[in-house]
Amino acid sequence: MTSLRYQSWKVAWTFFATCMLLLSLQIVYGFIMGFAHMGYDVLHDFIPFNTARATHTNLLVVWLLAGFMGSAYIIIPDEAQRELWSMKLAWVQWASLVVVGVVAIIGFHLNWWEGRKFLEIPRPLDYLVVVNVLAFLLNIGMTVFTGKRYTTTALTLLAGLTAAALLYLPGMITFDSQVYDSYFRWWVVHLWVEGVWELVMGAILSYLLIKLSGVDREVIEKWLYVIVGLTFLSGILGTGHHYYWIGTPEYWLMIGGFFSALEPLAFLGMALYTVAMARRGGRRHPNKVALTWSVGCGIMSFVGAGFLGFAHTLPQVNVWTHGTLVTAMHGHMAFWEAYAMLNFAMIAYALPEMTGRKLYTHWMAEWAFWVSNIGMVAMTGAFAVAGVTQVYLERRVGMDFLAVQDAVSIHFFGLILAASLFTVGIAMFIVQFIQYGHPLKMPVAAQPGEPDAAPVPAK
Numbered sequence: 483m484t485s486l487r488y489q490s491w492k493v494a495w496t497f498f499a500t501c502m503l504l505l506s507l508q509i510v511y512g513f514i515m516g517f518a519h520m521g522y523d524v525l526h527d528f529i530p531f532n533t534a535r536a537t538h539t540n541l542l543v544v545w546l547l548a549g550f551m552g553s554a555y556i557i558i559p560d561e562a563q564r565e566l567w568s569m570k571l572a573w574v575q576w577a578s579l580v581v582v583g584v585v586a587i588i589g590f591h592l593n594w595w596e597g598r599k600f601l602e603i604p605r606p607l608d609y610l611v612v613v614n615v616l617a618f619l620l621n622i623g624m625t626v627f628t629g630k631r632y633t634t635t636a637l638t639l640l641a642g643l644t645a646a647a648l649l650y651l652p653g654m655i656t657f658d659s660q661v662y663d664s665y666f667r668w669w670v671v672h673l674w675v676e677g678v679w680e681l682v683m684g685a686i687l688s689y690l691l692i693k694l695s696g697v698d699r700e701v702i703e704k705w706l707y708v709i710v711g712l713t714f715l716s717g718i719l720g721t722g723h724h725y726y727w728i729g730t731p732e733y734w735l736m737i738g739g740f741f742s743a744l745e746p747l748a749f750l751g752m753a754l755y756t757v758a759m760a761r762r763g764g765r766r767h768p769n770k771v772a773l774t775w776s777v778g779c780g781i782m783s784f785v786g787a788g789f790l791g792f793a794h795t796l797p798q799v800n801v802w803t804h805g806t807l808v809t810a811m812h813g814h815m816a817f818w819e820a821y822a823m824l825n826f827a828m829i830a831y832a833l834p835e836m837t838g839r840k841l842y843t844h845w846m847a848e849w850a851f852w853v854s855n856i857g858m859v860a861m862t863g864a865f866a867v868a869g870v871t872q873v874y875l876e877r878r879v880g881m882d883f884l885a886v887q888d889a890v891s892i893h894f895f896g897l898i899l900a901a902s903l904f905t906v907g908i909a910m911f912i913v914q915f916i917q918y919g920h921p922l923k924m925p926v927a928a929q930p931g932e933p934d935a936a937p938v939p940a941k
């Protein structure tokens with residue numbers, strides 16, 4: 483019988499299960515909005531569009547964070563080669579995250595929320611988030627610092643997660659001025675996805691590539707430095723692409739345009755890094771599906787974040803596209819391809835390691851990847867057609883907002899079809915997740931510590 487390498491993997495599994503649940507709920511709210519866009523807003527009295535939207539996007543952020551935390555509970559002990567500092571704290575931290583999430587979602591439905599996109603959760607809950615994240619950081623931080631070895635991968639992951647926590651704070655300051663409020667909101671939203679989350683992404687991919695490709699840690703971690711460098715070089719001042727039209731000084735047009743145009747480089751680095759390592763290592767690990775998710779994440783994040791981000795980042799373009807469905811087009815693909823797929827890659831790697839079941843050889847494992855990705859590409863296409871049409875009719879022709887929404891509603895039929903395909907892919911992934919069973923009762927190996935790369939399977 484297989485055994486878990488570390489006790490903490492049980493918490494990790496619980497976080498991953500939470501991800502699957504919240505993602506499913508997120509998709510339900512996506513459909514509610516898709517139908518509302520088509521004119522079938524039957525749930526309006528109970529779940530108006532703004533509630534559905536806040537629920538959809540906040541569920542996304544919570545499940546992605548839960549996935550990062552689960553990943554950290556696997557990676558950090560494995561890299562530090564010691565058991566997690568406190569298992570009890572980890573369980574309490576998981577439970578409190580769930581409490582915050584549930585209360586926030588119920589709150590949105592009762593109109594208890596702050597009207598700030600992505601930061602809708604009310605202030606009292608923000609304090610709980612802070613306590614939760616501090617507990618999490620204390621736990622993984624102590625594990626790293628009392629561990630047997632410090633690795634670049636673990637330190638980058640810790641740094642990324644710590645910086646993400648710190649950057650949450652500017653979003654909690656209360657301002658009378660809408661301009662200041664907006665200005666600091668982007669410190670959270672932008673500096674997360676185009677800054678410190680990229681460190682988390684680089685580190686998790688590094689861990690996965692070390693395990694899956696068999697390439698030396700030194701080589702992989704050198705790439706990680708390059709990615710971190712490119713991220714900071716472009717992403718920090720790149721925040722300026724959100725300061726074009728919110729009442730901030732005009733110099734942001736130049737600064738934001740220039741630096742954000744460099745941001746795709748970090749994602750290009752991510753793409754080349756995964757492809758180069760997968761090729762060089764000759765895909766030695768038997769879990770090819772986890773490698774497919776990792777390489778897919780690297781390549782496609784360049785498309786969704788890098789390319790589609792660049793498409794509307796220059797002020798000359800953004801002046802027309804700002805706040806339209808073009809933004810939703812980019813938002814979907816970027817979030818899915820970079821951060822959702824990153825978590826899927828980690829889950830696809832971790833579950834067989836935990837349970838010893840080799841479901842990755844099952845046809846459904848590969849189909850889950852392809853069907854969800856083809857679905858998401860098609861969804862992006864539907865948003866793109868709707869978005870470009872919206873920009874043209876509303877901002878060039880000057881038609882009324884609602885008349886334009888009516889004109890583009892047909893494209894949401896396409897969106898629903900594409901989203902259905904995407905959902906089939908996700909359902910396959912979740913079915914497999916369930917089939918892996920739950921490793922909560924499994925024994926834990928007596929002697930932690932493993933060589934970096936998995937053994938080469940016999941030919």
Ligand code: HEM
Pocket residue numbers: 508509511512513515516519535538539542809810811813814817818822897898901902904905
């Ligand atoms: C599968 C079913 C899904 C459907 C039908 C759907 C549909 C929608 C719709 C209609 C909106 C609102 C657009 C508007 O403002 O009018 C929206 C917003 C959003 N969704 Fe989804 N979605 C789905 C899944 C996802 C997934 C899997 C992700 C991320 C991985 C995601 C990320 C987002 C984001 C980030 C926004 C906010 C976009 C913005 O800032 O403009 N959605 N979604």
Ligand code: HEM
Pocket residue numbers: 599600671675676723724742743745746783787788790791792793794795796800803804805806809812813816817820821
């Ligand atoms: C994985 C990384 C990324 C994710 C998850 C992401 C996601 C998003 C989301 C959700 C929004 C809507 C935010 C809001 O209105 O509150 C947004 C806006 C934007 N993103 Fe990204 N993005 C990423 C990377 C990039 C990159 C690399 C660029 C530029 C090269 C970029 C350019 C933009 C621009 C210009 C906007 C503003 C759109 C507007 O004016 O309405 N993004 N992004």
Ligand SMILES: [Fe+2]
Pocket residue numbers: 672676720721723724
């Ligand atoms: Fe940004």
